[in-house]
Amino acid sequence: MNLRQKLLLLLSLMVAVVVAAVAWTVLVRIRQVFEQRDQEETALFVSQFQREFQHRSAEVAASVGRIAASERARSIAFQLAQSGDASPYLTEAQTLAQDAQLDFLEIVGPDGNIVSSAQWPARFGYFEPIAGADQPTFLKTEDLPDASSALGIFAMRTVRRSDATGALAVRILAGKRLDQSFLADLPTAPGMQLALYRDADQVPAATQQSHLGPDMLPFEPKRLIGAAGEVSHADRYESLIRSAIRSGQQASSILYLTVRREDSVNATAIPLKNDTGVVLAVLIVAISRSGMVEAQQHIRAIAYGVAAGGVFLAILASLWIAARVSRPIERLAQAAEQVAAGNWETRVPERGHDEIGTLARSFNHMTGELVAQRDRLVQTERVAAWRELARRLAHELKNPLFPLQLTVENLVRARELPPEEFDEVFRESTQTLGMEIANLKTIIGRFSDFSRMPKPQLERIDANEALRRVAQLYFRPAARGEQEPSENLSPAFKIKCMLEIASDPLFIHVDPELLHRALSNLVLNAMDAMPQGGTLTLSAQPKGKAVELRVADTGEGLTPEECERLFTPYYTTKQHGTGLGLAIVQSVVADHQGGIAVESRVGGGATFVITLPRADGTES
């Protein structure tokens, strides 16, 4: 991953995180505000509903009061007091209830017995336990003829006789049924749903002792009746209803009716109690949250869209910023790579006065300095090389020149000698001069060879054969031994040569003559390193895609400093060396795309390792 990609990723992540954090904060706050508004609205609706409920209760009380104050009721009271015969009024309650649009109405005589009942006409003559003093509205479960019961808002008023005594005669106990039609008749706000939960309405109230107490019967969803009939997802209201029953207080909660958030309601459960505090039913006021949730979802969708757009724009901006920031650095990196590759003339554009511009200027300054220093170094090295060459040449030429000078001086002095002696001196001198001149030629030839290394003529040869050829040249018996190490000693130095080669051929592409020359140089050096004798080991072995040729001696070894300078031209540790041998070896190996190294320690001998690529390119 390059710098631009990293910058792009980093900037994009930062922007995305920031946008997400802002969006989350905004959404959370919006949700809080919405829910707060929703709860306030729900509380307002519930309050309005409770006022409406109380208003309906007051209407019931007023209706009952009007009935009790009516002439008909007073006449009934009078005639009952006069005759004591209640039979003529059997259907009177139904008539009065119908006129007053009440669902329940009972005329209760002075003895507390029912004179007439609208809801259960056959109950005449039965005792009505509630008939006491006047009561404002109250809730009551009323038994019905079909063995069921109904919940109603009741009120009771006493009818005063119209005679002069004004004595209490009869009471009117009447009310309205709290049922589906009552709920449907109540005004509701849009999205508001009313429902009523009653437990065990098929059980007569006389035997329904517990009503909706804490030990209420198992919750039955079908008993939750709304204005339009059974309430869908009624089972979701169970916990709220139980909570209201258990506490006897109003309870509110958000109920999720389905997995969809918009199918949720803000529900309030209002326990409806009778005058003794027993919960007879639970009224549910549920206000749909769909509008709020849809608004939230709409806002969320907009927020997500804006966030996505912001992130997209941020990515584009990041691309631009990353490009603007990274392009000079990339150019610097590319320039550095070119400098590393040797192109020291590389320059980068210098723009601006910021750090990148300073860096570019510094880079250009640095490369300029490098070029200048390289030029100066080359000049210096060139001078040094010439000096070294001059020194070596002077040194090499000085040795033969001194005998030449002596010979010439002897020859001059010999002119004074007799001719015979002169001839002998002359003969010896010319011989010496010839030898020294030949020596000078040799020195000049070596320098000439070093300066004119031939171009390799590559051939595919076996590295084992190359080693065997060198060994055969200098240690004939060892070459014959093939696989077995030869222990034949050199006659001159008593050096033991060991040839360690593999049975399989190790093919390499080399110039056989140049390689033979290089190996010969190494062998001669090794022999020079062991004046008292020792062991010379020649070995060839595969190593990866290359072949290693080793020439090891058991001489005095080399110091680390010597190892470092060993391949420098004209450097030698020998008294009469030119210092060009190993330089030639290195030049040959380099011309074959190989490498040469020395492994040595003082007193431990030295091993020269030539690494050349295998001809078949295979890897062992």
Add this chain to the structure above:
Amino acid sequence: MLRQVAISCLLAALALPAAARTRPHYGGTLRVEIEGDPWQRTGGLARRMVLDGLTTIGPDGTVLPALAVRWTSENNDHRWQFWLRSGVHFQNDTALSSAAVEASLTASCGASCPWSAMRAAGSSVVLTADSPMPNLPALLAGDKYLIGFDADPHVGIVGTGPFAATGELNNPGVTRLVANETCWQGRPFLDSVEISSRKSIHDQWLDLSVGRADLVEVPAEQMRQAHDQRLAVVASPLVSLLALTVSDSGALSSPSLRAAIALAVDRGALSNVIFQKQGEIAASLLPAELTGYAFLFSTQRDLNKAHELRGGVAPPALTLAAEGGAAMQLAAQRIALNLRDAGFSVQVVSAGAPQHIDLTLRRLTLESSQPQCALESILRAASLPVPVTEQTPAGLYKVERAIVDTHLLIPLLYLPRAYAVGGRVRDLRLGPDGAPQLAGVALEDAP
């Protein structure tokens, strides 16, 4: 003397219009409104006017000849022979024959006839049975055994009665009957009778009050209200028995439970409140007017005894149905309430409910003023076996006591039948079963 003659003449002159008012006029259409079906087999008003029986019940309760002029019994009332009146024709001019009578009687009762065999013998029909039929002549006067047949789908039922069905369908819900000019009893005063059926009592009374009806029904429970509204009410004696028929299968197969039910019902509340004191509390099947021993049957409610008889056993929920209108339904609810007081769980259901009905509140008509005949008609209507009754009061009491003690039929109230008439109707009389006898009715304003 002259003065006396003059006064006499004056009185005679004053008396003439009065005499003219008492003389009925022919003609006119009587408009009758009823709640039920005029052709229903029992108590159908039109059926009574179109058809005649072999016998009829006189005002004093005696059995009188009708289409049969005489009858004889043989073999200890096992065989009866009825000689038909000659010269009688059906309203379609078909002559009355023994074969037509045999066909009509066979179609009337089907398999539940009191007799086991019947055959036409010349101008008579012979009915035989395995058991004695001492009350057969009285029974044959009942609605169930009226003689007639369905002649024409357009005309309807054809009989020998004072009115004939016209089959007119111009006005839905109105049955029009016209006077049978060739009736063997003589032509009725009225030219026609229009019977509007399926009318509520409220509508009937309203029509009567505005002159759109001449004869309307007055249920027993509304007789007091009718009097309060100053309607001219014609009421019969106690001709129907409000009774609870009890199923002897299922939960009430136990006689003690049935006895507990009989003791739990508060007859006083039914009579005094629901039926507005127009009936008479009954514990016997026949009223005291017929037998004289009705007081021997206790009408008292005894909840303690009822609980005791129930023995603490809570029987499964009972079903109670009522045949009839609102008052019967209300009475059923009251009975259910009474039975709950005695520890029974009772559910009031409609009479046509598919489930097994344990208790049925019914109104049974005493079709005869002869006690034995009335008892037999009640038992047959209640689908109870009819025992052989002795003609002595003691024997009748014994039989009735045995029946009542089974508590399969629990008598509750005797009730009258009543009608309210308009101002132009005169000479309306009710038969022994409380049905109006319109053949003798005339209209004041008839031409």
